[in-house]
Amino acid sequence: xxxxxxxxxxxxxxxxxxxxxxxxxxxxxxxxxxxxxxxxxxxxxxxxxxxxxxxxxxxxxxxxxxxxxxxxxxxxxxxxxxxxxxxxxxxxxxxxxxxxxxxxxxxxxxxxxxxxxxxxxxxxxxxxxxxxxxxxxxxxxxxxxxxxxxxxxxxxxxxxxxxxxxxxxxxxxxxxxxxxxxxxxxxxxxxxxxxxxxxxxxxxxxxxxxxxxxxxxxxxxxxxxxxxxxxxxxxxxxxxxxxxxxxxxxxxxxxxxxxxxxxxxxxxxxxxxxxxxxxxxxxxxxxxxxxxxxxxxxxxxxxxxxxxxxxxxxxxxxxxxxxxxxxxxxxxxxxxxxxxxxxxxxxxxxxxxxxxxxxxxxxxxxxxxxxxxxxxxxxxxxxxxxxxxxxxxxxxxxxxxxxxxxxxxxxx
Amino acid sequence: xxxxxxxxxxxxxxxxxxxxxxxxxxxxxxxxxxxxxxxxxxxxxxxxxxxxxxxxxxxxxxxxxxxxxxxxxxxxxxxxxxxxxxxxxxxxxxxxxxxxxxxxxxxxxxxxxxxxxxxxxxxxxxxxxxxxxxxxxxxxxxxxxxxxxxxxxxxxxxxxxxxxxxxxxxxxxxxxxxxxxxxxxxxxxxxxxxxxxxxxxxxxxxxxxxxxxxxxxxxxxxxxxxxxxxxxxxxxxxxxxxxxxxxxxxxxxxxxxxxxxxxxxxxxxxxxxxxxxxxxxxxxxxxxxxxxxxxxxxxxxxxxxxxxxxxxxxxxxxxxxxxxxxxxxxxxxxxxxxxxxxxxxxxxxxxxxxxxxxxxxxxxxxxxxxxxxxxxxxxxxxxxxxxxxxxxxxxxxxxxxxxxxxxxxxxxxxxxxxxxxxxxxxxxxxxxxxxxxxxxxxxxxxxxxxxxxxxxxxxxxxxxxxxxxxxxxxxxxxxxxxxxxxxxxxxxxxxxxxxxxxxxxxxxxxxxxxxxxxxxxxxxxxxxxxxxx
Numbered sequence: 001x002x003x004x005x006x007x008x009x010x011x012x013x014x015x016x017x018x019x020x021x022x023x024x025x026x027x028x029x030x031x032x033x034x035x036x037x038x039x040x041x042x043x044x045x046x047x048x049x050x051x052x053x054x055x056x057x058x059x060x061x062x063x064x065x066x067x068x069x070x071x072x073x074x075x076x077x078x079x080x081x082x083x084x085x086x087x088x089x090x091x092x093x094x095x096x097x098x099x100x101x102x103x104x105x106x107x108x109x110x111x112x113x114x115x116x117x118x119x120x121x122x123x124x125x126x127x128x129x130x131x132x133x134x135x136x137x138x139x140x141x142x143x144x145x146x147x148x149x150x151x152x153x154x155x156x157x158x159x160x161x162x163x164x165x166x167x168x169x170x171x172x173x174x175x176x177x178x179x180x181x182x183x184x185x186x187x188x189x190x191x192x193x194x195x196x197x198x199x200x201x202x203x204x205x206x207x208x209x210x211x212x213x214x215x216x217x218x219x220x221x222x223x224x225x226x227x228x229x230x231x232x233x234x235x236x237x238x239x240x241x242x243x244x245x246x247x248x249x250x251x252x253x254x255x256x257x258x259x260x261x262x263x264x265x266x267x268x269x270x271x272x273x274x275x276x277x278x279x280x281x282x283x284x285x286x287x288x289x290x291x292x293x294x295x296x297x298x299x300x301x302x303x304x305x306x307x308x309x310x311x312x313x314x315x316x317x318x319x320x321x322x323x324x325x326x327x328x329x330x331x332x333x334x335x336x337x338x339x340x341x342x343x344x345x346x347x348x349x350x351x352x353x354x355x356x357x358x359x360x361x362x363x364x365x366x367x368x369x370x371x372x373x374x375x376x377x378x379x380x381x382x383x384x385x386x387x388x389x390x391x392x393x394x395x396x397x398x399x400x401x402x403x404x405x406x407x408x409x410x411x412x
Numbered sequence: 413x414x415x416x417x418x419x420x421x422x423x424x425x426x427x428x429x430x431x432x433x434x435x436x437x438x439x440x441x442x443x444x445x446x447x448x449x450x451x452x453x454x455x456x457x458x459x460x461x462x463x464x465x466x467x468x469x470x471x472x473x474x475x476x477x478x479x480x481x482x483x484x485x486x487x488x489x490x491x492x493x494x495x496x497x498x499x500x501x502x503x504x505x506x507x508x509x510x511x512x513x514x515x516x517x518x519x520x521x522x523x524x525x526x527x528x529x530x531x532x533x534x535x536x537x538x539x540x541x542x543x544x545x546x547x548x549x550x551x552x553x554x555x556x557x558x559x560x561x562x563x564x565x566x567x568x569x570x571x572x573x574x575x576x577x578x579x580x581x582x583x584x585x586x587x588x589x590x591x592x593x594x595x596x597x598x599x600x601x602x603x604x605x606x607x608x609x610x611x612x613x614x615x616x617x618x619x620x621x622x623x624x625x626x627x628x629x630x631x632x633x634x635x636x637x638x639x640x641x642x643x644x645x646x647x648x649x650x651x652x653x654x655x656x657x658x659x660x661x662x663x664x665x666x667x668x669x670x671x672x673x674x675x676x677x678x679x680x681x682x683x684x685x686x687x688x689x690x691x692x693x694x695x696x697x698x699x700x701x702x703x704x705x706x707x708x709x710x711x712x713x714x715x716x717x718x719x720x721x722x723x724x725x726x727x728x729x730x731x732x733x734x735x736x737x738x739x740x741x742x743x744x745x746x747x748x749x750x751x752x753x754x755x756x757x758x759x760x761x762x763x764x765x766x767x768x769x770x771x772x773x774x775x776x777x778x779x780x781x782x783x784x785x786x787x788x789x790x791x792x793x794x795x796x797x798x799x800x801x802x803x804x805x806x807x808x809x810x811x812x813x814x815x816x817x818x819x820x821x822x823x824x825x826x827x828x829x830x831x832x833x834x835x836x837x838x839x840x841x842x843x844x845x846x847x848x849x850x851x852x853x854x855x856x857x858x859x860x861x862x863x864x865x866x867x868x869x870x871x872x873x874x875x876x877x878x879x880x881x882x883x884x885x886x887x888x889x890x891x892x893x894x895x896x897x898x899x900x901x902x903x904x905x906x907x908x909x910x911x912x913x914x915x916x917x918x919x920x921x922x923x924x925x926x927x928x929x930x931x932x933x934x935x936x937x938x939x940x941x942x943x944x945x
Contacts, residue, residue, distance in 0.1 A: 074745045155929040160680045160744050164879045165925050171876050172921040175914050290876065294752050301749060335760035342753020346746040347739050 014226060017309045018219050025215035029208035045204045048211045049279050050323065054316045055214035056276035059221050061299040061315035062308055063268035066225045068297070069306030070234065071261050072241035074159075077166030078269050079293035080173050081141040085270025086283040087177075088140060090190035091124060092133030093201070093278060097194050110192070111185045121183045130197055137274040138267045145266030146259060153255035153262075158244065167290045174288035189284025190277075201278050214275045218312060221268050225308050228261065237261055298338070301345045304352025314352060441466035442504055445474070448518050449489040456518060457527050464531035465562060470506050472535045477503075479528050484515035527559070534563025537580070542573055549579035553613070556590040582609050586617055600632055607636035611787060615640045647787035652905045658794045660901025661801035662863070664894060665856035667878035667885075668808060669849035671893040674882055676825045676845045679737060680748040683755040684878065685871025686762075687850045690728060691721035691857020692866045693762060696771045711776040714858060721854035728758075729850025733843045741842075755871070763868040770865040779862060793862045800859050804852060809890060811848075821845055880924050886934025895935060900924070 028043055028051070035042040060082050067073040094109045103113040107120055126132040148169060152162060180186035199206040228234050240247040240254045248254045277283045286292075296315075303314020318341070325334040349356060444462025447455045460478070463471045477483040477493040483503070484492045491503040492515060502509045520528070536548040537560070545567065552560045564584045571577040585602035588594040594602070606614045618637050625633065670684045695717040702709050702716075709716070732754055740747045775793060782791040812818035823831040824841050832838050857870070864870060877900070885896025900920065907916035928934075 074748070151926075151929045155932050157928055157932045160678075160748060161883060161928060161932060163680070163745065163748060164883055165928055168876060168880060168921050168925055172918045172925075175918050175921075179914055294749070297749060298753075332760070332764060335756045339753040339756030339760065342756070343736055343750045346743075346750040346753075347736065350746070 013309055014222065017222065017312070021215045021219040021222075025212040025219075028215075029212050032208050033205060045207050048204075048207050052207070052211040052214045052279045053276060054319050055211070055218050056272045056279070057296075057299065057319050058312035058315040059214070059218045059272035059275070060269050060296055061303070061311040062218065062221050062225060063265040063272065064296050065300045065305060065308055065311035066228065066268070067262055067265045068300060069308070069311070070229050070241060071237045071258060072158075072244075073258065073262060074163045074297065075166045075262075075265075076163045076290060076293050076297065077168075077170035078265070078296055079290075080166075080170035080288055081145060081266040081269040082273035082276070083170075083173070083177075083283065083285075083287035084141040084144065085137045085273030086277040086287060087184060087190065087273075088127075088133055088136040088270070089274035089277045090193075090283040091127040091136075091184075092130060093193040093196060094190050095124075095128040096196065097192065100194055101192070109185070109190075111180075111188065112183070115180055117183075123183070134274070137270050141270035141273075142263050142267045146263045149259040149262040150255075153258040156255075167293070170288050170293055171290050174285050174290075177285035177288060185284070187284065189282060191282040191284075193278065193281055196278050201281065207279065210275065210279050214279070217271055217275055221271070222308055222312070224264070224268070228264065229308070233257060233260070295338070298342050298345065300352075302341065302349075302352055304354030304356075307352070307354045310352050310354035313354065317353075441468040441471070445491050445503055446489065448478075448483065448491050449485040451485075451516075451519070453519075453521060453524060456520065456524055460524070460527045460531050464534050465566075470503070472532065473506075474503055475528050475532050475535070478518055478520060479525070479532075481517045481520070483518045485518060486515050530557055530559035531563075533557070534560045537563045537567040538570070542576055545571070545573075546576050546579055549576060549583045552583040553579070553586045553617075556586045556617075558587055558591050558593075561587050561591070581605060582614075589617070589621065596626060596629065599629055603629070603632050603636050607639055610640050610643045612644065615644065644787070650786070651788055652909070653902065654788060654790070656902030656905035657798060657898075658901075659904055660898045661794075661798040662856075662860065662874075663877055663881050663901050664801045664805065664897035665797070665859055666853070666874040667881035667893055667897055668805065668890070669852035669856065670878050671849075671882045671885070671890060672808075672821075672852070673846055673849035675889070676821055677737075677741075677842055678744050679846075680744060680751070680879075681732075681737075681846075681849070682748055682752040682875065683732060683758060684751075684850075684853055685873075685875035686755045686758040687725040687729060687853030687871070688857040688860060688874060689762065689866075689868065689871040690725050690758070691854030692773070692861040692864075692870055693766065693771070693857075694721040694724050694854065695858045695861040696766075696773050696866055699774055710774070711778065713774075714776055714779075714862075717858050718855060721858045722851040723854075725854025725857070726847040726851030729853075730843055730847045732850075733846040737846065738839070738842075759868045759871075766868070768868060770867045773861040773866050775862055797859045797863065800855075804855060805890070805894060808852065812890065817841075817844060880921070883928060883934055884924055886936035889936045892934060892936035 028048060031041055031043040032045060032048050037044070060078065063081075064075060064078045067075055067078075097109065099106050101110040101113075103110055105113045108117060112120070127136070148166075152165065157165065176182055177184050177189075178187060184190065193201050195201065196206065199209075201207075229237065236247065236252055236257050240252065240257060244254060273283075273287075295318075299315040299318045300311040301314070302318055303312065304310025318338075321337070322334065325331065325337060330337075345352065440462060444459050444466060447459035447462065450456070450459075456478075460475065463474055473495070474483065474493060477495075482494045482496075484494065484500075486492065492500050492509065493503045494500050499508050500510070501507060533548060533551060533555075536544050537552070539545050539548070549564075549567075552564065561584065564580060564587065568577060568580045568584065571580055582605055585605035588598050588602040589606065603618070606617055615637060618633050618640070621633060666685075666688060669687070670681065673679055673681050673684070695714065698717040698720060699710070699713045702713050732751070736750050736754065737747055740750060779793045779796050782789050784790075812822060820831070820836045820841050821844075823834070823836055824838050824845075828838055831841075860870065860874075864873075881896040881900055882893060883896075884900060885892030885894070903923070904916060904920055907919055910916070911919055
C-alpha cells in the first residue's frame with residue numbers, strides 16, 4: 001500500500017522529474033564507461049563527479065524545501081545536517097585507509113597520529129563497518145534535528161527567531177569542528193580517501209556508480225517528500241505554515257508535525273552529505289559555515305519554493321552558474337551575481353522559476369500570507385497602499401479561505 | 413607634567429648627593445683604583461667592590477673596560493683605560509693621555525666576571541635615568557643577588573621617585589629573604605614587603621623559598637602566599653569584568669542599530685554587519701586623506717570620521733530600504749534573504765575597490781597606550797570605546813524618548829496599524845528608522861576600526877553575535893539590548909579561562925539557544941495581546 005501511494009503521488013511534473021533522474025542514472029554511467037574518450041558522446045569522469053555533486057546539492061535543496069516550502073521553517077542551518085552526514089561517511093572512508101596512510105598506523109587516522117592521540121576515541125568505534133557508518137549518517141543528524149526541533153517547536157520559537165538559532169547551531173558546530181581536539185581532523189577535515197566498500201573512490205566506475213546512486217537518492221528523496229506532503233499530515237503542515245495558531249486551536253499538536261518533518265528533512269540532508277563526500281574527496285569544517293546554509297535557501301528560492309522539483313532544479317541551476325562563473329574571467333563578479341540573485345528572486349520572482357513557468361497553480365503558498373514573526377507590530381501585516389500584502393485583516397482572511405484540510409483530526 | 417616633575421626631582425637629588433659626598437668619594441675611588449695594579453684576582457675583586465661603592469661617574473666605564481680587557485696598568489701603578497674609540501685615558505680623571513710606558517691589561521677570570529656583572533647591575537641602580545633604575549630594581553628582584561645589596565641600600569637612600577623607591581625596596585626584600593646572612597627580623601619584614609606587592613611575581617618569589625625556614629617565618633610566608641592568592645583572585649575577577657565590559661561595549665555598538673531596525677520593522681537586516689564595515693572603511697578613507705594633505709589633523713581623524721561614517725552608512729541604509737526592503741514588508745524571511753544578498757554585494761564591492769587585505773587604520777594619540785590600575789592594565793582604546801558605546805546608547809535613548817521621530821518610532825513598534833490610523837506615515841518612519849540603525853552601525857565601524865582588522869569580512873564576524881544579543885535581550889527594548897550585550901560579553905569572558913576561547917563561545921551559543929527555548933521572546937519581551945497576533 002505504501003508503494004502504491006509512493007508511486008501514485010507524483011503529478012505530471014514529478015513523473016517527468018523522476019524519469020529524467022532514472023534516465024540520468026542509467027545513461028550517464030554508460031556514456032562515461034562504455035564509450036571511448038574520443039567519442040563525441042563520451043562524458044568525462046570529471047563531469048560525472050561534478051554533476052554528481054550537483055545532484056547531492058539538489059537533494060539538500062529538496063530537504064530544505066520540505067521544511068521551508070511546506071512547513072514555513074526557514075532553517076539557516078541545514079548545511080549542518082549535510083556536513084554531519086558527510087562527516088559520518090568521511091569517518092568510514094578514513095577507517096578504510098588502514099595502513100596506507102602517511103604514518104601507516106593500523107588503527108588511527110593520520111591526523112590522530114600526528115596529534116599524538118594514544119587510541120581511537122570512542123565515537124570513532126564501529127566506523128570501519130559500512131552498515132554502522134550508514135546508520136550513523138541518518139542517526140546523528142536525525143537525533144540532533146529531533147532534539148533541537150523538539151525543544152524549539154515546543155517552546156514555539158518561530159519565524160526569524162528560529163532562523164537565527166538554526167544559524168547559531170551551525171555556527172557553533174563549525175567552531176567546534178575547527179578544533180583539533182574535537183577529533184575530526186580540525187581545519188583540514190577528513191581527506192585522502194582510498195576505498196569505499198573495497199572500490200577505489202578515484203576510479204571511473206566508482207564515480208559513475210556514485211553518480212547513479214546520487215540520482216537515485218534524489219529520486220527516492222523526492223518520492224518520500226512527495227508522499228509526506230500529499231498525505232493528510234502534509235495538509236496539516238501547509239495549514240500550520242499559513243496559520244499556525246489557528247491550526248493549534250483546531251486541536252493539532254503543531255510541534256509534533258514540525259519535529260517530524262524537520263527530522264525527516266535533516267536525514268535527507270545527511271544522505272546528501274554522505275553521497276557528496278566520496279565524490280568530492282574531502283569534508284572539512286567550512287561546510288558548516290552559515291553562508292553555505294543560506295546559499296541553499298537561495299537555490300530553493302530560485303527554483304521555486306514549495307514545489308520540491310523546483311528546489312532540485314534551482315540547486316543544479318545555481319551551482320552550474322557558480323561553476324561557470326568562478327572558473328572563468330568573471331570570477332570576481334560571482335558574489336555580485338549571487339547577491340543580485342538573492343535580491344531579484346525575493347522581489348521579482350517570489351515563486352521561483354517554476355512558478356513563473358507553470359500556469360497551473362502549484363502547491364506553493366500565496367507569498368502574501370507568509371507567517372510573520374510574532375513580533376509586536378511586525379506581526380501585523382503593514383497597512384500601506386501599493387503593498388500587495390496584508391490589506392485584509394485576519395477575520396476577512398479567515399472567511400476568504402477554506403480550511404486547509406477536509407476533516408480536522410485531533411492529534412492524540 | 414608628571415614627567416618633568418620627576419626629572420626636576422632627579423636633578424635636584426643628584427645635585428644634593430654630589431655636593432654631600434664629593435670629597436669622600438674622590439678619595440675612595442682613587443684608592444680602589446690603585447688596587448687594580450696589584451695584579452692579583454683578590455685585589456681586583458676588592459677594587460671592583462670599591463669602585464662600585466664609590467659612586468664615581470667614571471665607575472661604570474672603568475668596570476666595562478675591565479670586562480672587555482681594555483683596562484690597563486703601567487709600571488708606575490697608574491691605571492689607564494682605552495675607550496671604545498681606542499683613545500687612551502687616565503682612569504682616575506678620564507682625560508686623554510699619552511703614555512710611553514708599557515701597559516698590561518688587568519687580568520680577569522670567571523669569578524671576577526661575575527663580580528663585574530653584579531657591580532654593573534648595582535651601578536645602574538644609581539643611574540640618572542629613572543627608567544633604567546626601575547629596570548635594574550626589577551632585575552635585582554628577579555635575580556635576588558646578594559651582591560647588589562650595598563648598591564640597593566645606597567639607591568634606596570637617594571631615590572626620590574616613590575614608585576622606583578618601592579621597586580627598590582621590594583628588590584631589597586627579595587634579596588634579604590633569600591640571603592643566608594640576613595636576620596630573622598629582617599626576613600620577616602621583607603616578607604611583609606613582598607606581601608604588600610601582591611602580584612604573581614611576589615607569589616612566585618615566596619613559593620620558591622627553600623623548606624628549611626624557622627617556624628615563625630614559615631607561617632608568615634604561608635600567610636603571605638594565601639593573602640596574595642586572595643588578592644590575585646579578586647583582581648582576576650575584576651580583570652574578567654573589565655574584559656567582559658570591553659567586549660560588551662563592542663557587542664552593544666554592533667547590536668544597537670540592529671535592535672532598532674529589528675524592533676521597529678521586524679526586519680532582520682543581514683547587511684547590518686556590512687554597515688559596520690562601511691563605517692570602518694570611511695574611517696580609513698578619512699585617515700588617508702588626512703595623511704596625504706593635512707597630517708596635523710591626524711588626532712582629529714576620528715572626530716571627522718564619526719559624522720561621515722554616520723552619513724555614509726545611513727545613506728546606504730536609506731537606499732537599501734527604499735530599493736529593496738520596501739517591497740518585502742510583511743515577509744520577514746524574504747527580507748532576511750534579500751539583505752543577505754545585499755551584504756554579499758557590499759562585501760564584494762569593497763573587496764574590488766579596496767582589495768581583500770586588511771587596511772591600516774591608525775590610532776590617534778589619545779587612544780594609544782595603556783595605564784595601570786591596581787592589578788589591571790587598561791588600554792586607552794578599549795576605555796574610549798566603552799565611553800563611546802555609552803554615549804551612543806544615551807543619545808539613542810534620548811532620541812527615542814524626547815524627539816518626535818522617537819515618539820513615532822515607538823508608536824510604530826507598539827502598534828503599526830494604530831499608528832497609521834493616527835496619521836503617522838509609517839513608511840517614512842521605516843525609512844528613517846532604517847537610516848538611523850544603519851548610521852549607528854557606521855559609528856560602530858569607526859570604533860571597531862581601532863581594535864579590529866579593517867577588511868571586507870569585518871562585518872561578518874559581528875553579525876551572529878549581535879543577533880544573539882538582540883534576541884537574548886528582547887526585541888523593541890534598548891535596555892534589553894544593553895543587558896543582553898553586558899551579560900553575553902561578561903559571560904563570554906568568564907567562560908573563556910575555563911573552557912578556552914572557542915569552546916567558551918560554543919558554550920555561550922548553546923546557552924543562548926537553550927535560553928530562547930525558555931523565553932522565546934527574549935529577556936525583556938513586550939507584553940500584551942498584540943504580541944500574540
